[in-house]
Amino acid sequence: MNILPLFIGIPFGVAFFIPMVSRKVKWVPDVLGNITTFTLLLLSLMTLNQEFVYHIGGWKAPIGIVFVLDGLSCLLLIIINLIGFMATLFSIDYIEKRYTSKLRYYSLFLLMIGGMNGTVLSGDLFNLFVFMEIASIASYALVGFGCEARELEASFKYLVMGNVASLFVLYGVALLYGKTGSLNIADVARIIREIPYDNLIGFASVLLIGGYMVKAALVPFHAWLPDAHPSAPAPISAMLSGVVIKALGIYVITRLIFNLFGFNSITSNLLIYIGIISMISGVCLAILQSDFKRLLAYHSISQMGYVVVGLGLGNGLGILGGIFHLFNHSLFKSLLFLDSGAIEYETGTRDLNKMGLLYKKMPVTSFSTLIGSLSISGIPPLNGFWSKLIIILAAIKAGRPIVALWAVIGSILTLSSFTKVCRYALYGKGEKFDEEKFKNYKEVGNLMIVPLIVLSILCIFTGLLLIGGENGILGPVVDVINGGVLQYINKVLEI
Amino acid sequence: MIYYLCFVIFLIGLYGVCCKKNIVKIILGLWIMEYSVNLFLILLGYRKNGIAPILREGDNIVEFAQKAVDPLPQAMVLTSIVIGLGVLALMVTVAIRLYQRYGTFDITEMRKLKG
Amino acid sequence: MNEEKGMSLIVKTVTRWLKGFIFLFGAYIVIYGHLSPGGGFPGGVVFAATFILITLAFGREYALRKMGKILASELDSLGAILFLLIALLGIYYGGTFFLNFIEKRYPTVNFKLFSAGTIPLCQISIGIKVGASLFMVFIILAVIRVVFENGKGKLITTEKKDKK
């Protein structure tokens, strides 16, 4: 028996089930939600180093829909379910205290996870669109979960931009279908290689990649992100920043560029320019912010820029760096968002100016914030350092020292902005520091601390994943991307 | 020619989303774009003098397969209509909630978020 | 008091006559979806439309007594779970997700209700799901009102909590 359908079946089934049973019994959503995400985490670890194509309903590739499990999907599955488990663990206390209607929260959360699992496993263009929509609709609702004016406004902005992006994607899928008569990614790729290139395919690729770039919040399309991420509840911010923009955005863009349209110098330059612009403008805007979560949100844009630059460099080292940075970013960014949630839970504010001296009262939270900050700024020996180092080395190796220079500048600016966080919130005092409230602060509960500790430990030790370089643990992932279109076609269509 | 007209509807919807200041108008713009995409998919599948892809008793299947229109876009459109309806319901509820918070549908008056 | 709610007597009488037929039409569309145009989704919308018609004609309270929000929500979940279950049963019977595991008996039995394996069952579950969920959309939009007090908007529900 194959475990792949369970990645969709379990979260959806539990999400359908929760509203039925838990109107009266209060603890059901908590328990079911955590058990589900934990099971999914174990299942996703079981997919390591496996590679196969699963035919849904027994229909072969172009006829039916297929699940494609390869190195890249496997990595994304682990990221989704790991961060998902951490976020649900954190939610138990956090949502209980701050929000009502826990059952809808967990149900939407599981639908979001199921949608993303479906997205990363799918091998079909239209199916990719459908599951992207599930995950995005759940995240629209979760961003507005608090129902305050700001949150609703952010949710509406996200809804409109996300929906326009989805329609662009659907139009692109329609154009490709009209040209090729098929929906399977590998089959479409095969047909595109056989017919002469024309403007239709270019236009369709622009629509598709543009649409998914909105979901990834790369710079020309980033307007929704700085509003949506701070407005959501903290575990959802961690999910949005750590997982959603990667699974719905970067992953799909990577898949489309490297496995469907084919990588060439034009896409390479495009990715590098977009990446550099995202990297620099994101971090410049972040320095100006005094809202902790908003600052982190701008850093998400900036760090996604690194990933895209790494992928755009196109050589094995760059891809390795990009993918590794993707993984690292999901760890430290969700750690930082959960930290900000813990601080907000205790102090009731997100304004850095009002915080101060937290290391005395909340030692674990401040220590994990420190780890996350050092990691995102690229201080050795934390994981962020290694991935940024590889990207910079790859840029030099590819003969683009300017790119490497920009990456270094971005890293320095990141460090300076996180110095501000540490100075105001953790080890110094903000300008509007309130002595009276400070006396009441204490460390958050154990259930909220566990995910912080786990993620910090992972941040310290994931540098080890790099052992072996391009042929090491991340080897299969690099292989999928580097193998390009032909390898993907052969694997899925089994020619 | 027909494809262009269909694309014009898409662009009208896009114009509505980008330029209008009223939330209801933005929702209408998205709904128009939805129509256009659905229509485009069905137009792609049309075959000259085609018949609906539904077999009746006594039909010859080979003959039927040479006359019927493309069923796959229809399946896609069915899904996409449902997606549109779901998103519409969600958007309308957000709009009602926003109206309750601000007392207006005008997005220029809702600027609690910086930048 | 409930008798005074809703529309005029003519509308009520016509609705009383028609609601069964509309419901039946919905059921026909759902069940024969694999033989004629239609299917789970349009049929489900017709189910929802029946209840919406009742709501409009007889007023909110009457309709909510027939089909409450909680019942609608549970039917919604139930339909979805049934569909997922049919999909997962495919794994149990044949090892594949979404396998059409019921025997089709082609070509001896064709153009009959039970000649398409799991398809009619899926149609029925989707019909239940769609009908319940769309009715629920209507209900939540119908019972919620926005009122303004001292310049601040408040969201109130007009649904009666103490139903007998």
Place this chain on the structure above:
Amino acid sequence: MEIIIGILLVFMIIGSIISLETKDLLSAIIAIVPVGYFCGIIFLLLGAPDIAITQMVVEVLSLIILIRATIRRDLTTIEEERDFFGLVTTFAFIFVFFIFSMEALKHLPSFGTPSFTLNNNAPSNRYLLNGLKETGAANIVSAIILDYRGYDTLGEATILFTAILGALAILRIYARKRSKNE
């Protein structure tokens, strides 16, 4: 056939422009309904009765939902000022987009010859030829949505569920609990 569809499409364009430009919100919403019905008629003409039925019933429901969006009658008329610069940028963007699409749509197979007739390996051929034998459903569209691509329909049902759940979550009357320090 092309001429009829062309005329209907022109009507749709007019209807959508009216609905976007009119000052009264209620008329705007009512103006969108004919657009949907024309869309349904085109579906019927193009041999898609399933979609036509769905489009018609969804149109009714979306009208109900949209009318609920204009909550109070006294607030339906709107005044807008135009941001001239924004308008010009948008039009420029839309124009560029249109030029590119003109260039691209030229390469599609002409109207009336869908791509699956040009490509013998396309899945649609298989659906039409073997649909009845392999699934037992005479309605090939049903065969596709519930058997060949049933997984998509699971996604569709889930989307509806998600959207309703999200709507319920957003319309909660009390959404937040106050914490001690606020």
